[in-house]
Amino acid sequence: MAGVDAKELPKISEEDMEELTAAVGKGNLTEAAAKAKEALEMADKITLNIAVTGESGCGKSSFVNAIRGLGDTDDDAADTGVNETTMQPTAYPHPSYPNVIVWDLPGIGTPKFKSDTYLEQVGFSRYDFFIIISCTRFRTHDIELAQEIQRQGKKFYFVRSKADQDLTNEKRHYDEKGILKQRKAATKRPHQYSESAILDAIRENCIEGLEAGGVVSPRVFLVSRQDLRNYDFPKLQETLVDELPSHKRLILLRSLSNVSKETLEKKKQQLQAQIWRKSLASCAVAAVPIPGLSIVCDTTMLMMSLKEYCRDFGLNENALATLARQNNKLIAELKAVIKSPLSEDITKDLVIKLLTKCGAGTVKYSTYFLNFIPVVGSILSAAVSFPTTKIMLQNFLDAAAADALRVLEVVMEGDVSNREKQHKKHPSPLKGSNIGM
Numbered sequence: 001m002a003g004v005d006a007k008e009l010p011k012i013s014e015e016d017m018e019e020l021t022a023a024v025g026k027g028n029l030t031e032a033a034a035k036a037k038e039a040l041e042m043a044d045k046i047t048l049n050i051a052v053t054g055e056s057g058c059g060k061s062s063f064v065n066a067i068r069g070l071g072d073t074d075d076d077a078a079d080t081g082v083n084e085t086t087m088q089p090t091a092y093p094h095p096s097y098p099n100v101i102v103w104d105l106p107g108i109g110t111p112k113f114k115s116d117t118y119l120e121q122v123g124f125s126r127y128d129f130f131i132i133i134s135c136t137r138f139r140t141h142d143i144e145l146a147q148e149i150q151r152q153g154k155k156f157y158f159v160r161s162k163a164d165q166d167l168t169n170e171k172r173h174y175d176e177k178g179i180l181k182q183r184k185a186a187t188k189r190p191h192q193y194s195e196s197a198i199l200d201a202i203r204e205n206c207i208e209g210l211e212a213g214g215v216v217s218p219r220v221f222l223v224s225r226q227d228l229r230n231y232d233f234p235k236l237q238e239t240l241v242d243e244l245p246s247h248k249r250l251i252l253l254r255s256l257s258n259v260s261k262e263t264l265e266k267k268k269q270q271l272q273a274q275i276w277r278k279s280l281a282s283c284a285v286a287a288v289p290i291p292g293l294s295i296v297c298d299t300t301m302l303m304m305s306l307k308e309y310c311r312d313f314g315l316n317e318n319a320l321a322t323l324a325r326q327n328n329k330l331i332a333e334l335k336a337v338i339k340s341p342l343s344e345d346i347t348k349d350l351v352i353k354l355l356t357k358c359g360a361g362t363v364k365y366s367t368y369f370l371n372f373i374p375v376v377g378s379i380l381s382a383a384v385s386f387p388t389t390k391i392m393l394q395n396f397l398d399a400a401a402a403d404a405l406r407v408l409e410v411v412m413e414g415d416v417s418n419r420e421k422q423h424k425k426h427p428s429p430l431k432g433s434n435i436g437m
């Protein structure tokens with residue numbers, strides 16, 4: 001199309017374009033917009049139930065808190081370190097995404113919960129997938145449980161907790177230069193301390209035990225409550241998302257902590273896929289003309305969408321304060337790398353300002369859209385409004401994701417310097433950061 005650079009065009013996939021064209025193709029824009037709104041509302045109602053199980057004291061409650069982005073002492077956190085084992089499934093909704101519920105299940109293998117009746121007792125059908133935690137090797141009842149979960153058609157993930165403690169224990173065998181202190185002929189320990197070798201050995205050991213018990217191709221994720229950006233926690237998060245049915249992916253992703261570049265990227269992509277529906281709904285359902293602009297749209301809905309993006313990427317005062325506290329940073333250090341407005345600064349006026357900025361550039365796109373979607377084109381204001389709101393949402397989403405990435409880089413600098421300090425005390429090959437894991 002003359003005058004429009006294809007690279008500048010609003011990103012709309014072929015699939016979405018087909019769905020959009022089909023949605024409006026029947027000639028009723030209002031109906032198509034209502035359908036888009038309905039689809040968005042349905043997506044918001046999807047629930048996800050995650051079961052966390054394992055032996056007493058292995059770190060179940062700590063994991064429940066970790067996956068909900070909470071510290072163990074935060075309000076709403078599950079109690080940890082107590083000597084009382086959970087005797088019935090306890091629901092812990094995610095504090096910001098209450099449709100995501102993490103369940104702390106009673107330990108298996110106790111007199112009250114035998115392997116063969118356990119799943120029935122804890123309400124198997126409720127859960128989308130299971131996390132089986134151990135802080136030592138996995139035992140027979142863990143294996144029996146996994147096999148039963150598999151037989152009943154659901155997924156499970158083995159998590160080996162307290163990886164940090166294992167490293168601390170191993171370090172005792174090495175001097176301050178990282179050289180093995182005692183050289184028993186029979187020792188399997190390497191001469192030079194190596195964090196990655198220790199972690200690999202633990203993982204291998206767990207896998208061998210599970211295979212010996214009959215689990216086919218087991219995967220084990222090593223995690224530490226103390227350091228969620230390291231070890232296998234980011235990899236676990238990504239795997240959970242990838243293996244969920246596609247309609248549940250967005251809800252899980254939105255609730256996940258921004259611990260890795262990959263999680264941020266996946267979040268952005270999933271949110272991006274919804275933008276055209278948001279645009280369509282906003283410029284045809286409850287749309288009102290905006291004075292001074294040739295567009296009609298629902299500014300309240302757009303404002304809420306921007307605030308949601310901020311929540312998804314941790315760009316609000318509360319989330320930043322928590323992140324700063326957890327990482328011994330000043331909140332100002334985090335804010336210094338943020339370029340887009342925080343949730344608290346998002347108002348209808350700001351939405352109009354952002355639309356105005358996009359508006360001038362998008363008039364040309366309306367002609368483009370007219371070619372594809374003549375019915376939208378028949379309502380001229382919608383033809384302009386749709387690409388304008390779409391580009392505005394897209395720009396904001398891109399900026400929020402880029403901010404979140406810069407914030408992550410700031411807190412990860414801390415990881416590197418902390419680990420370097422450790423390294424000076426106990427020289428060891430640094431395990432790579434999870435960016436790029």
Ligand SMILES: Nc1nc2c(ncn2[C@@H]2O[C@H](COP(=O)(O)OP(=O)(O)OP(=O)(O)O)[C@@H](O)[C@H]2O)c(=O)[nH]1
Pocket residue numbers: 054055056057058059060061062063079080081082083084085086107161162163164165223224225226
């Ligand atoms: N160092 C370290 N300690 C951990 C980790 N995860 C849990 N802990 C500690 O281990 C202890 C037990 O953790 P919980 O999360 O309460 O374990 P639980 O499985 O819920 O225990 P019960 O509810 O009694 O069955 C607590 O003191 C935790 O702080 C970890 O990854 N690293």
Ligand SMILES: [Mg+2]
Pocket residue numbers: 060061062079080081085086104
């Ligand atoms: Mg507990």
